[in-house]
Amino acid sequence: MVPNNSVLLQLAAQIRYRIVELSHRNHITHLASSLSCVDILCALYFETLNLSLENINDPQRNRFILSKGHAVLALYAVLEKRGILSADLLNEIGTNNALLGEHPSMNGIAGVEWATGSLGHGLSAGLGMALAAKIQKQSYTVTVLLSDGECNEGSVWEAALFAPKHGLKNLTAIVDYNKWQATGRSQEVMSLEPLAEKWHAFGWNVCEVDGHDFSALTDALNQESPLPKAIIAHTVKGKGVSFMEDDNNWHYRVPKKDELEKARLELLGK
Amino acid sequence: MRDAFAKTIHEIAQHDARVVLLSGDIGNRMFDAFKSEFPDRFYNCGVAEANMVTLSAGLASCGLLPVCYTIAPFITYRCMEQIRVDLCYQNLPVVLVGTGAGLSYANLGVTHHSLEDVGMLSTLPNMRIVAPCDRKELTTLLKHIYKTPQPTYLRIGKKGEPDLIEQQAVELGEPTVFSSGTDIALFGTGTIMAEVLLAGKQLQQAGRSVEIANIHTLKPLNQTYLQNLMHRCQRIIVVEEHGKTGGLCSAIADVFARSELKGSAPSFKFLSVENAFSFKFTGDQETLRKFHKIDASAIYNAAIET
Ligand SMILES: Cc1ncc(C[n+]2csc(CCOP(=O)(O)OP(=O)(O)O)c2C)c(N)n1
Numbered sequence: 001m002v003p004n005n006s007v008l009l010q011l012a013a014q015i016r017y018r019i020v021e022l023s024h025r026n027h028i029t030h031l032a033s034s035l036s037c038v039d040i041l042c043a044l045y046f047e048t049l050n051l052s053l054e055n056i057n058d059p060q061r062n063r064f065i066l067s068k069g070h071a072v073l074a075l076y077a078v079l080e081k082r083g084i085l086s087a088d089l090l091n092e093i094g095t096n097n098a099l100l101g102e103h104p105s106m107n108g109i110a111g112v113e114w115a116t117g118s119l120g121h122g123l124s125a126g127l128g129m130a131l132a133a134k135i136q137k138q139s140y141t142v143t144v145l146l147s148d149g150e151c152n153e154g155s156v157w158e159a160a161l162f163a164p165k166h167g168l169k170n171l172t173a174i175v176d177y178n179k180w181q182a183t184g185r186s187q188e189v190m191s192l193e194p195l196a197e198k199w200h201a202f203g204w205n206v207c208e209v210d211g212h213d214f215s216a217l218t219d220a221l222n223q224e225s226p227l228p229k230a231i232i233a234h235t236v237k238g239k240g241v242s243f244m245e246d247d248n249n250w251h252y253r254v255p256k257k258d259e260l261e262k263a264r265l266e267l268l269g270k
Numbered sequence: 271m272r273d274a275f276a277k278t279i280h281e282i283a284q285h286d287a288r289v290v291l292l293s294g295d296i297g298n299r300m301f302d303a304f305k306s307e308f309p310d311r312f313y314n315c316g317v318a319e320a321n322m323v324t325l326s327a328g329l330a331s332c333g334l335l336p337v338c339y340t341i342a343p344f345i346t347y348r349c350m351e352q353i354r355v356d357l358c359y360q361n362l363p364v365v366l367v368g369t370g371a372g373l374s375y376a377n378l379g380v381t382h383h384s385l386e387d388v389g390m391l392s393t394l395p396n397m398r399i400v401a402p403c404d405r406k407e408l409t410t411l412l413k414h415i416y417k418t419p420q421p422t423y424l425r426i427g428k429k430g431e432p433d434l435i436e437q438q439a440v441e442l443g444e445p446t447v448f449s450s451g452t453d454i455a456l457f458g459t460g461t462i463m464a465e466v467l468l469a470g471k472q473l474q475q476a477g478r479s480v481e482i483a484n485i486h487t488l489k490p491l492n493q494t495y496l497q498n499l500m501h502r503c504q505r506i507i508v509v510e511e512h513g514k515t516g517g518l519c520s521a522i523a524d525v526f527a528r529s530e531l532k533g534s535a536p537s538f539k540f541l542s543v544e545n546a547f548s549f550k551f552t553g554d555q556e557t558l559r560k561f562h563k564i565d566a567s568a569i570y571n572a573a574i575e576t
Contacts, residue, residue, distance in 0.1 A: 069381070093552075094377055094552060095552070096552070096553040096554060096557045097551050097552070097553055097557070098551060098552050098553075099550075099551055099552070100552065101377065101378070101379040101549070101552035102377055102378050102379060102552070103378060103379040103381055103382070105379050105380060105549045106547075106549055107549050107550060107551075115379075115380065115381065115549075116381070117378065117379055117380075117381030117382060118343065118344065118348065118381040119317050120317070149295060149316065149317045150317060152295070152316035152317040152318040153317055153318055154318060154320060154321060181295050181316070181317065182295045182296055182298060182317075183293075183295050183296065183297065183298045183314055184295075184314065189295060189314050189316045190316040190318070251298075252298070
């Protein structure tokens with residue numbers, strides 16, 4: 001059963017609160033980076049990817065790679081909501097001797113397809129998986145979530161050159177385009193714009209959407225295409241918590257107790 | 271330590287108009303003073319480290335003295351061939367600064383650990399490698415580096431490391447000797463010296479005569495000092511926040527194997543990180559240092575073990 005928009009909105013708000021709470025409690029940074037992509041992950045995990053605890057290790061499963069690995073809280077909180085990751089494990093994230101660290105790592109966590117944290121690797125890894133599906137005549141899809149600052153890396157564009165050439169229509173790249181990177185506005189650090197046109201010029205089927213609009217995201221994800229797809233998702237860094245929205249201090253900051261309370265009121269209404 | 275770097279490079283730039291600072295989308299606000307005084311000598315190169323390194327080599331080929339700053343794994347592993355061909359082969363005076371030495375960013379996971387950086391870079395001809403133990407040593411060594419420009423990797427901590435240097439003489443190429451001794455030699459490199467010094471003090475309190483030194487210049491290694499110590503001390507303990515291959519332990523084993531020792535050979539203990547990725551569980555720097563047995567109590571125990 002596919003949840004409708006209002007259910008998704010509620011799920012996303014709960015996931016956001018979980019992220020803020022974990023950041024506060026376990027002192028985990030990159031909070032705004034996580035909040036930025038919650039809706040994208042919800043659209044994927046609750047609408048299109050068809051991943052669940054039952055099929056998460058199935059060789060035929062659809063693959064998702066969080067290439068912007070610093071948004072690990074978002075991935076884990078969504079996997080938890082989806083029943084793939086246990087709350088006990090997630091509660092301990094980032095604490096001493098815990099299994100889960102502050103980037104997705106290769107320690108057998110169901111739902112983590114790739115160890116990331118060094119930016120600019122995920123798309124090439126996804127390319128390999130998408131090509132493997134073609135070679136092995138499998139029908140699974142591969143989706144990779146990148147950040148805009150990550151698109152500074154040359155490796156992203158090496159992958160971008162390869163995919164159309166080999167007709168990898170089973171590959172989707174999503175850019176969480178929140179207009180910020182670690183030390184400034186993405187457009188001020190590098191000449192990122194026109195970003196959609198760049199992907200288009202590289203031979204991808206490009207579509208620009210509001211990265212907080214579930215219907216738009218789902219439509220874009222479901223769109224059939226003879227080419228690899230690039231979804232430029234316009235987002236707000238820190239989305240969902242008014243005093244974190246578009247404030248890049250929350251790339252590194254961790255909320256204090258009173259800030260957590262304020263966030264809870266905003267997200268959960270209580 | 272990163273703030274000490276920002277302050278010192280700013281000072282150096284005030285005296286030398288050739289200094290250009292490049293950073294890879296990290297160090298938010300750290301370089302504000304530098305940027306406002308020298309807006310055309312600071313460049314944020316974005317999350318594109320390989321490009322940053324080779325472009326710095328291009329700058330250097332035209333007479334400038336660039337310094338590239340980002341997190342240790344990204345300035346080293348990520349740019350290995352750029353460093354080899356564009357910096358070392360062409361022998362150009364670029365300083366690469368890696369912040370987050372060893373397990374400084376332990377809790378960020380393997381992608382942010384730098385336990386193979388010295389090993390990789392020490393294989394490169396013309397490369398100089400320097401690992402200061404605290405802010406004061408970093409300040410002095412960075413100034414020395416700029417007096418003799420050549421390809422250099424400066425491996426530093428993050429922030430909040432304890433100050434260790436008091437009156438000790440600090441000189442590029444010379445170990446910083448914290449105490450002289452004849453019984454045990456205790457060597458470390460870089461930020462792990464905080465643990466080494468703690469263990470050393472305990473050993474001294476237990477009545478041992480301990481030579482404690484920071485071998486901050488890892489390449490080229492000061493062979494004379496090490497060979498003398500091998501003659502003087504019966505037990506040599508080497509500690510590093512680095513994997514067992516290619517770092518200080520390897521380098522000292524190499525010096526020993528090639529030396530012509532007269533008399534009885536000293537016994538060695540090498541404390542470094544096993545050649546395996548630590549991802550089975552997470553933890554902060556203190557926890558992972560303990561786990562890898564490179565913390566003060568592990569060092570002390572290794573020294574008194576017979
Ligand atoms: C190769 C590499 N270089 C540098 C970093 C350090 N770093 C972590 S997040 C980040 C940039 C964040 O900006 P962006 O990629 O746009 O993601 P956002 O947090 O805005 O979603 C940087 C430079 C890294 N993780 N990997």
